Amino acid sequence: MNLQSEFLGIKSPNPFWLASAPPTDKEYNVRRAFEAGWGGVVWKTLGLDPHIVNVNGPRYGAVWGPDRRLLGMNNIELITDRPLQINLDEIKIIKRDYPDRAVIVSLMVPCEEDCWKSILPKVDETEADGLELNFGCPHGMSERGMGSAVGQVPDYIEMVTRWVKSNTRMPVIVKLTPNITDIRYPARAAFKGGADAVSLINTVASIVSVNLDTFSPEPSIDGKGTHGGYCGPAVKPIALNLVSQIARDPEMQNKDISGIGGVTTWRDAAEFLALGAGNVQVCTAAMTYGFGIISELTSGLSNWMRKKEINSVSEIVGKAIPNVTDWQYLNLNHVTKAQIDQDLCIKCGRCYAVCEDTSHQAISKTINGERGFEVIDEECVACNMCINVCPVENCITMRDLETGEVDKRTGQKVSDEYANWTTHPNNPSSVKAAE
Amino acid sequence: MSNTKLSPGIVSARLSEEDYSNNFSDAYPGFSNYEAKVEADRCYFCYDAPCISACPTEINIPLFIRQISTEMEEEAAKTIFDQNILGGMCARVCPTETLCEEACVREAAEGKPVKIGRLQRYATDATMNSNIHPYSRDGSNGKKIAVIGSGPAGLACSHRLAMLGYDVEIFESKSKAGGLNEYGIATYKSVDNFASKEIDWLLKIGGIKINFNKTLGTDFSIDELRKSFDAVFIGCGLQDTNKISIHTGSEQFVEDAVDFIADLRQVNDFSSLPIGRNVVVIGGGMTAIDAAVQSQLLGAEKVTIIYRRNLDNMSASQKEQNNATSKGVKIIANAIPTAIEKENNIHKLKLSYTEVDNETGQLKELNQTFSIEADQIFCAIGQKFNNLLDVFQSKRGKIVIDNDGKTSVKNVWAGGDCVDKGEDLTVSAVAQGRDAAQAIHKSIISK
Ligand SMILES: Cc1cc2nc3c(=O)[nH]c(=O)nc-3n(C[C@H](O)[C@H](O)[C@H](O)COP(=O)(O)OP(=O)(O)OC[C@H]3O[C@@H](n4cnc5c(N)ncnc54)[C@H](O)[C@@H]3O)c2cc1C
Ligand SMILES: Cc1cc2nc3c(=O)[nH]c(=O)nc-3n(C[C@H](O)[C@H](O)[C@H](O)COP(=O)(O)O)c2cc1C
Ligand code: SF4
Ligand code: SF4
Ligand code: SF4
Numbered sequence: 107m108n109l110q111s112e113f114l115g116i117k118s119p120n121p122f123w124l125a126s127a128p129p130t131d132k133e134y135n136v137r138r139a140f141e142a143g144w145g146g147v148v149w150k151t152l153g154l155d156p157h158i159v160n161v162n163g164p165r166y167g168a169v170w171g172p173d174r175r176l177l178g179m180n181n182i183e184l185i186t187d188r189p190l191q192i193n194l195d196e197i198k199i200i201k202r203d204y205p206d207r208a209v210i211v212s213l214m215v216p217c218e219e220d221c222w223k224s225i226l227p228k229v230d231e232t233e234a235d236g237l238e239l240n241f242g243c244p245h246g247m248s249e250r251g252m253g254s255a256v257g258q259v260p261d262y263i264e265m266v267t268r269w270v271k272s273n274t275r276m277p278v279i280v281k282l283t284p285n286i287t288d289i290r291y292p293a294r295a296a297f298k299g300g301a302d303a304v305s306l307i308n309t310v311a312s313i314v315s316v317n318l319d320t321f322s323p324e325p326s327i328d329g330k331g332t333h334g335g336y337c338g339p340a341v342k343p344i345a346l347n348l349v350s351q352i353a354r355d356p357e358m359q360n361k362d363i364s365g366i367g368g369v370t371t372w373r374d375a376a377e378f379l380a381l382g383a384g385n386v387q388v389c390t391a392a393m394t395y396g397f398g399i400i401s402e403l404t405s406g407l408s409n410w411m412r413k414k415e416i417n418s419v420s421e422i423v424g425k426a427i428p429n430v431t432d433w434q435y436l437n438l439n440h441v442t443k444a445q446i447d448q449d450l451c452i453k454c455g456r457c458y459a460v461c462e463d464t465s466h467q468a469i470s471k472t473i474n475g476e477r478g479f480e481v482i483d484e485e486c487v488a489c490n491m492c493i494n495v496c497p498v499e500n501c502i503t504m505r506d507l508e509t510g511e512v513d514k515r516t517g518q519k520v521s522d523e524y525a526n527w528t529t530h531p532n533n534p535s536s537v538k539a540a541e
Numbered sequence: 542m543s544n545t546k547l548s549p550g551i552v553s554a555r556l557s558e559e560d561y562s563n564n565f566s567d568a569y570p571g572f573s574n575y576e577a578k579v580e581a582d583r584c585y586f587c588y589d590a591p592c593i594s595a596c597p598t599e600i601n602i603p604l605f606i607r608q609i610s611t612e613m614e615e616e617a618a619k620t621i622f623d624q625n626i627l628g629g630m631c632a633r634v635c636p637t638e639t640l641c642e643e644a645c646v647r648e649a650a651e652g653k654p655v656k657i658g659r660l661q662r663y664a665t666d667a668t669m670n671s672n673i674h675p676y677s678r679d680g681s682n683g684k685k686i687a688v689i690g691s692g693p694a695g696l697a698c699s700h701r702l703a704m705l706g707y708d709v710e711i712f713e714s715k716s717k718a719g720g721l722n723e724y725g726i727a728t729y730k731s732v733d734n735f736a737s738k739e740i741d742w743l744l745k746i747g748g749i750k751i752n753f754n755k756t757l758g759t760d761f762s763i764d765e766l767r768k769s770f771d772a773v774f775i776g777c778g779l780q781d782t783n784k785i786s787i788h789t790g791s792e793q794f795v796e797d798a799v800d801f802i803a804d805l806r807q808v809n810d811f812s813s814l815p816i817g818r819n820v821v822v823i824g825g826g827m828t829a830i831d832a833a834v835q836s837q838l839l840g841a842e843k844v845t846i847i848y849r850r851n852l853d854n855m856s857a858s859q860k861e862q863n864n865a866t867s868k869g870v871k872i873i874a875n876a877i878p879t880a881i882e883k884e885n886n887i888h889k890l891k892l893s894y895t896e897v898d899n900e901t902g903q904l905k906e907l908n909q910t911f912s913i914e915a916d917q918i919f920c921a922i923g924q925k926f927n928n929l930l931d932v933f934q935s936k937r938g939k940i941v942i943d944n945d946g947k948t949s950v951k952n953v954w955a956g957g958d959c960v961d962k963g964e965d966l967t968v969s970a971v972a973q974g975r976d977a978a979q980a981i982h983k984s985i986i987s988k
Contacts, residue, residue, distance in 0.1 A: 172582035452650040455588025471589070497585050498650065 107408030111145060111419050113385045114277040114302050114362055116235040118145035118208040120404050121419050122375065125366050125387035126151050126212035126238060126281075129397070131186065133196035137203070142397035143404060146208025148305075148387060151185035151240045152193050154215050154225060158184045158247075164325035167314035167334060176394050178340030180314045182325065182332060184246045185214050190228070197232040210279065214240040214252050217262060219269045226273045236276045239267065239301075241292075242283035242308020244335050254308070257283035260295035267299025279364060282306040282348075284341075289348045290355050303362035304352065305387060307345045309335025338390035342368030346381055350430050353382025370394075372406025379419065380426035434527040441513045441520050442488040442504040444468075444481045450501040453477055457492035457502060465491050483514040546842045547818065549887075551917050554812040555840025561811040564838035568729040569633075569659060577663040581610035584655045587646055592657060595644030597963065597972040598625035602641060602657055609664055618668035619675045621661055626700045626975070627693050629669055629739050630722055631968045632662035633730045636827075638860040640968070669738070674745035681748060682706035684985055687770040689757045692720020693967045694776030694957025696743060697974030698981075702774075703748035705982050710770070711749065714756035720778055721958075722967065724803040727831040729838070758929045767952055772981045775940065775948070775955035776974055779924035779965075785823060787881050787918065789888070794881050798822060798832035798921035805835055817917030820844045821890055823878060824921030825855035830862065832919045833870045845913055846872045849895055849904060877906060881915065890915040926959065936961045945984075946977035954981055 111121035123146035124130050124139055131150040139147060160183055169178035186193055201209045211234045215221040229237065240247075241257030248255040256262045263280060270278055280296035282289065284307040293304050311333050315324045323331030345367025352358055365383025369375050370391040378386045391399055407419075416422060446457070458479050461469040468485035469492060472478060481492075481502075493502045507513060509522040529536050543554045556564070572580065584606040592602045600621050608617035621628035635641070637658040645654035668675065684707050688695045691713040699709040717723055722736040744751075757763065757777065766773045787794045808814055816839040822832045825848040837844045846865065848855055852874045855862065866872060873892075880891045889912045896905050926938055933940045934949035939961035946954045956973025963969035 173579050452646040453591070454585045454646040455590075456585055459588040477589075477591070 107411050108417075109145075109404055109408060109419055111385050113208070113364065114236060114279070116146070116208045116210075116277065117206070118385075119143075119206060120145035120400075120407075121379070121385035122146075122400060122403050123148060123208060123210070123364070123385060123387045124392055125389040126210075126240065127389040127393070128183070129389065129392045132188070132193075133200055136196075136200050136209075139392075139397045139400075140200075140204045140207050143400040144207070144397065145385075146210065146235075148210040148212050148238050149193065149197055149234075151212040151214045151243070152190055152225070152229075153185045153213075153252075154221060155190050157187055157189050160184055160187050161327050163327035167324045169314055169340060176338060176390070178314065178336055179338045179390055179393070180312045180334035180336045181309070182245050182334040185212075185240070185243070190225075194228055194232050197234055201233050201235075208236075209234045210236045210238050212238040212240050212281070213270075214243065214247060217251055217256060217266060222266070222269045223273050226270065230274060230276065234276070236279060236302075237270065237274060238279040238281050238305060239270060240281050240308070241266075242281045242306075244283060244285050244309055244311040245333060254283040254285055254311075257281075257292055257308070258286055260291045263292050264295040264299035267296055267301050271300035277302040279303045279305050279362075281308055281366075283308050284344055284348055284367075285311045289351050290358070293352045293355070293361075294357055297358060297361055303364060303384070305364035305366055306348055306352075307341065307367040309337045310341055310344060312336035337367065338394070339368045339370050342370075342374055346377060349378060349383050350381040350427065353424060353427050354430055370399075372403045372410065375403060375407060376410060376422060377426075379422040380424070381430070382424045382427050384423055385419075436526060437524050438527065438530060439521045439523055439525045441507040443483055443486050443507065443513075444488060444490075444492050444502050445505050446479055446481055446502050447500070448473075448478070448480075450498050451479060452498055452501075453479065454497060455479060456495045456497065460491050460495045465489055485515060487515065543812075544840075546840050549818055549916070551815045551817045553815040555816065556812070558812065560840070565728045565732070565811060567732045568727075571666050572656075572659050572663045577609055577660060578612075580656050580660055581606045583647065584610075585646065591644040591646065592641040592655075596625075596641045597966070597969045598628075598631070598975070599972075600624045600628070600641075600661070605664060606655065606657070606660055609660055614664050614667035615673060615675070617664035621665055622668075622675060624975075625968065625971050626697055626743060627722075627739065627967065627971050628661055629665040629742075630693070630726075630731065630736065631971065632658050632665055633735070634722075634726050635966070635968050636858045636861065639858050669742050672742070674742060676700075676704050676746055678704050678706055678746060678748055680706065681708050684708065684771045685710065685769070686772050686774065686981060687712065687766045688774045688776060690714075690720060690776040690778055690957070690959075691718035691740070691751060692776055692778050692957060692970060693722060694778070694959075694970035694974035695720070695774065696740065696776075697971040698774045698776060698954075698956065698978045699749045699974075700743055700746055701975050701978035702981065703746045705978070707748065707771075707982075709749045711751040712755040712757060712761075713751055713753050714759075716753050718751055718753075720776075724806055725799065725828075725831075726806070726967075727802070727835060728805055758927075763932050763950060763953065767950075771952070771985060773953045774974070774977055774981065775953060775959060776957045776970070777929065778958040778970075780927045780929070781925050782920070783923045783925055785878070785920050785922060787878055787890070789881050789883065794888070795823075795918045795920045798824065798828050798919040799924065801832055801919055802828070802835065805839075811839060814839055816841050817915070818842045819914040819916045820919070821878075821913065821915040821917070822846045822919045822921055824848065824923075825850070825857060826921065826923070827857050827861060828924075829919075829921035830857045830865050830870075832921050834865050834868050836917075836919070837868045837870055841917075843914070844870045846870060847876050847878060847892065848872065848874045849877045850897065851875060876911075877904075878918075879910070881918075882912075888915050889913065890918065924958070924965075945980035946973055947980065 109120035126148040130147040165183045167180045171177045243253030247253035280301040313323045363383045365378030366387040369386045369388045375386045458469045458471045468482045496502045507520045544552045586603045605617040605620040641657045642654035648654035688711045719736045820836040820841040876892045891912045894907045894909045940955045954977040956977045957970035958965045
């Protein structure tokens with residue numbers, strides 16, 4: 107399967123780019139990433155000299171799942187801590203050696219036009235494929251008026267993007283921060299300023315843990331901590347939602363989006379694409395498992411595309427968007443019931459505990475007087491919570507009630523008509539509309 | 542020169558010192574912190590968890606496992622000890638495959654139950670190693686209780702009573718406490734003197750006095766005890782064993798497996814214990830398995846268990862049987878010994894095959910016979926009561942108790958192996974001892 111991807115006219119052999127972060131920090135890493143098969147890189151964010159410094163204590167905090175699987179990570183690392191020219195020289199060499207891969211340069215300089223004017227020609231010389239403006243970093247740089255300090259003010263985004271666009275020949279991607287109330291405003295501002303695409307998300311402002319002996323947030327530097335940026339599998343749901351909001355926005359139809367945030371497997375990538383991302387960027391997964399995961403990502407995506415008879419990556423882009431709607435348009439006449447497959451049930455009783463204590467008392471704990479768990483159709487509101495907690499996959503499923511079948515909870519026959527909240531009698535605005 | 546596995550007859554020092562220490566080291570060493578957390582994560586925290594009711598002491602298993610996963614080992618241990626003060630020993634010796642772990646929903650789901658016993662050991666070890674005793678008593682309530690026997694039943698009963706404020710006196714016929722925890726449990730299940738350390742730890746509650754070398758029936762009678770104590774608990778276990786006699790001339794050739802195991806438990810230097818080159822163990826329970834396995838570990842060349850019925854009738858669990866065969870023990874089912882003969886200076890045990898009559902259910906001896914070499918034969922066909930029983934109403938050779946653990950004799954309760962209830966297991970003895978203590982307390986305060 108050909109995974110060839112084209113984003114803003116930038117070609118790469120697959121839609122998997124490494125996000126701007128330690129994996130793309132230097133020639134040594136990027137060379138090996140490309141040898142492993144990555145389609146592109148967004149170079150670790152460059153700034154003006156004198157280069158910044160990082161803390162000399164720990165930079166990362168973590169949230170682990172069972173068996174120390176890394177579910178979420180936060181970091182207090184800043185942008186590159188190497189001199190600008192070294193980075194530029196290396197970028198040039200890399201682009202020369204890997205002409206078929208995407209090489210994007212991430213930038214973050216102070217909010218003054220002169221700063222941009224001075225750095226952009228130097229970046230142009232590297233012959234890289236494009237620029238990404240880091241308006242997302244939520245720690246350290248934001249205190250200096252950069253990163254998310256820009257990304258949180260749509261007017262600044264627009265202004266800086268415009269400066270950049272008028273001083274470069276390259277396509278410009280604006281990387282957005284999720285640390286805002288409504289992602290559409292910064293995204294619209296970026297496009298207004300002339301951005302060719304947006305990428306999201308950068309990390310989520312976070313404190314991952316507090317040491318209960320020292321009472322310091324972690325990672326702890328000499329007894330003190332600060333908020334960091336959260337990323338990895340835990341942030342994927344946030345990122346998916348934000349990507350879809352931009353993709354659905356009537357003001358931003360057909361705008362290019364690079365999806366970032368928690369991409370760990372081919373499946374995550376396919377989901378981002380389906381919600382409107384033109385490609386994906388990966389950071390934490392590579393930092394957790396190394397560059398080798400690219401083989402799983404590419405083979406998994408190809409395999410799935412083959413099975414779905416999808417011939418190119420671009421066909422996936424936005425495929426799920428028509429199905430993303432607002433709550434008020436969901437069909438209230440669609441009735442489902444949980445049902446338990448007794449052959450698969452191992453009788454742990456978790457569904458009972460959750461339904462009894464926190465949901466709708468719709469599961470009984472005995473069947474013919476013996477331990478056993480069964481859904482009480484008269485009570486089940488189909489909330490799905492039992493399925494969330496059942497340890498056996500597919501043991502509890504949701505059955506769609508047929509048209510004409512009686513919902514035992516309401517006593518009403520299931521109608522095949524679509525009816526949503528906007529027309530529901532309990533909706534005060536709908537009643538008003540009817541008058 | 543020291544001996545080898547092949548040295549004929551019954552001799553000591555068949556193995557190197559290193560082999561002995563490997564063979565008798567901890568069979569299932571404790572979990573590391575990391576292993577414990579990974580295993581604890583496997584527990585589903587079931588509703589009305591089936592593992593709880595499968596534990597004779599009804600430990601709140603999902604709760605203690607959740608406490609382990611949140612790094613609260615001490616609280617986890619407290620959850621265990623609340624129900625089972627010998628939770629440390631039980632974690633080592635319970636046949637979990639027929640108790641809690643058999644009932645674990647993950648056993649049904651995937652044949653891999655949560656390793657409850659090993660998690661229990663992890664939690665209890667943590668607390669006991671740091672010498673924390675999580676209970677105290679408010680001082681004496683002035684009532685005195687006599688406890689016969691310092692096995693698991695007697696200890697569990699005494700601890701609970703002491704906690705409730707009673708002054709407890711234990712009468713123990715041996716010079717060491719612990720009952721079969723000290724004299725019966727296989728060496729590799731309870732290493733480093735765990736049994737006696739556990740008792741020292743348990744006695745920290747205070748209010749318990751142990752009188753050693755004092756035997757009920759010999760040194761004093763039940764009636765004497767009833768006069769000077771407010772209540773009596775009998776936890777005397779089973780003092781005698783069933784015997785088989787196989788003679789060579791006038792000499793009884795068969796040794797008692799329980800005695801052999803007791804010697805093993807008390808010895809410091811395993812190389813000093815003589816063992817046969819060819820050992821035969823007769824029986825089908827935990828004692829037979831333990832005697833056979835430990836013979837093998839002492840350096841016997843060939844060890845055979847002879848059991849008279851089908852394999853699936855053996856009371857030793859499948860896991861115990863597998864443990865034995867994995868150590869090299871051979872199990873021959875459907876056979877009974879008939880005689881011993883000496884050929885060319887080698888003893889041979891003659892056996893007959895057996896069959897169960899489908900109609901009557903009776904065991905029939907068949908005409909087919911065979912023989913195996915046997916330098917040493919251990920008999921492990923069950924323990925029984927001595928003459929103490931006469932005072933009590935009894936059934937199947939054991940004391941009858943009611944639902945409160947009360948015997949037919951006024952103010953006398955009983956529990957453990959000596960009663961006709963529950964399985965003969967450490968954990969059952971603990972449950973019955975604990976419950977009898979509560980019943981005694983209830984009876985005394987209601988007076
Ligand atoms: C070889 C062997 C291996 C075993 N392995 C296991 C195992 O792995 N797991 C398991 O769960 N169970 C095992 N068991 C069973 C378990 O040991 C017993 O079920 C348990 O010890 C019973 O406890 P108890 O307190 O009733 O009796 P005991 O442990 O027998 O204690 C009785 C105590 O009373 C004392 N006593 C007896 N008569 C008198 C008297 N007249 N006056 C004063 N004191 C007296 C005895 O000296 C002894 O100390 C094993 C048993 C044997 C024999
Ligand atoms: C240690 C670390 C350093 C990062 N540095 C940068 C950076 O310099 N510039 C940038 O735009 N994003 C930076 N990011 C954010 C990532 O590029 C990415 O947006 C984020 O981690 C979410 O993707 P993920 O869930 O795949 O990690 C950094 C992330 C991490 C973990
Ligand atoms: S949660 Fe699933 S496996 Fe457990 S009792 Fe309910 S249906 Fe059965
Ligand atoms: S005491 Fe024994 S049966 Fe009970 S939970 Fe512990 S190991 Fe299982
Ligand atoms: S049955 Fe198994 S999974 Fe369920 S609570 Fe008990 S140990 Fe945990």
